[in-house]
Amino acid sequence: MTVLALETALGRLLSGDCLPALEELARSSDDRFELAYVDPPFNTGKVHGARLGDGARQLGQTAYADAWGGLDGLLAMLEPRLAALARLAGERSSVWLHLDHRAVHEVKVLADRVFGRAAFAGEIIWVPGNGARRRSGPSITHQTILVYAPDGRMIWNAEDPMLREPYAQTSLQMHFSHIDADGRRFRERHIGGKSYRYYADRGRLLGSVWTDCPAMRANTPLVRETTGYPTQKPEKLLERIVRAASRPGGLVLDPMCGSGTTLAVAARLGRRFLGIDRSPLAIEIAERRLRQLEAARATNESTVQA
Numbered sequence: 001m002t003v004l005a006l007e008t009a010l011g012r013l014l015s016g017d018c019l020p021a022l023e024e025l026a027r028s029s030d031d032r033f034e035l036a037y038v039d040p041p042f043n044t045g046k047v048h049g050a051r052l053g054d055g056a057r058q059l060g061q062t063a064y065a066d067a068w069g070g071l072d073g074l075l076a077m078l079e080p081r082l083a084a085l086a087r088l089a090g091e092r093s094s095v096w097l098h099l100d101h102r103a104v105h106e107v108k109v110l111a112d113r114v115f116g117r118a119a120f121a122g123e124i125i126w127v128p129g130n131g132a133r134r135r136s137g138p139s140i141t142h143q144t145i146l147v148y149a150p151d152g153r154m155i156w157n158a159e160d161p162m163l164r165e166p167y168a169q170t171s172l173q174m175h176f177s178h179i180d181a182d183g184r185r186f187r188e189r190h191i192g193g194k195s196y197r198y199y200a201d202r203g204r205l206l207g208s209v210w211t212d213c214p215a216m217r218a219n220t221p222l223v224r225e226t227t228g229y230p231t232q233k234p235e236k237l238l239e240r241i242v243r244a245a246s247r248p249g250g251l252v253l254d255p256m257c258g259s260g261t262t263l264a265v266a267a268r269l270g271r272r273f274l275g276i277d278r279s280p281l282a283i284e285i286a287e288r289r290l291r292q293l294e295a296a297r298a299t300n301e302s303t304v305q306a
């Protein structure tokens, strides 16, 4: 059974399995998501506990089980939920599916079947920066986010500054030899009788390998945003995704929202949100996080008005 855990001006948090919740939404509402971010269990074979409390080592409660009796079990869980998501997609919606090496290849085949091979819009290689550990073979230092546009087209806010990255040093040294009247360094190219200027400080279009969004436990621990929920994703990663593929007022959906990272970022960026999770601990943490955000927003508004 799905239970409403929290409703704010911008969105809702539902407690329970996302499958019946998504099916009910498709039946009862015409509201369609612009962006769905899905960060499912990765098939680690473990039961994940949370680290709650002030002492970093304090043992926490069980957050969620990620044991499916093998990969086929995870795929069987995912298939109807992805199909339910496909029914909630609207014009220019996109679905971002976050996985790692344990399941990404099989989930790609599954998602191609559910959304259609032509809906595959690309993939992001996310490098969380935790470093290599393995000595008996190649280390795996990235995770993969598969991106689908069920409609064949997706919202892509190409002009957002978060969708740019610095030029490589070699490129800067070789090509950016001009300085304009404001002191900005640029490169000029002449193509087909037209000239184009590229400014060094604007950076180049972002590629598909993202190394600049460190994980919660990478070299620079993100203490301020850590909730203690296992596998919590960093806000910077979600901020880039939300900025890229949704617009203010658009609906951002996270059907396995864990600690509510996507929802908090969506709310902060003025998007509507819908989050679902079946772990009571996830709901408790996400609810607290969203309430704190609401309280901070209310305080800011009253300070501005005073």
Ligand SMILES: C[S@@+](CC[C@H](N)C(=O)[O-])C[C@H]1O[C@@H](n2cnc3c(N)ncnc32)[C@H](O)[C@@H]1O
Residues within 6 Å of the ligand: 016, 017, 018, 019, 039, 040, 041, 042, 063, 064, 229, 230, 231, 232, 233, 234, 255, 256, 257, 258, 259, 260, 261, 262, 276, 277, 278, 279, 282
């Ligand atoms: C990898 S975690 C998500 C972490 C989240 N992105 C964050 O930043 O905190 C996966 C989540 O999927 C949830 N989950 C697994 N199966 C689910 C289902 N059928 N319906 C809803 N939530 C589910 C788990 O409870 C867990 O919180």
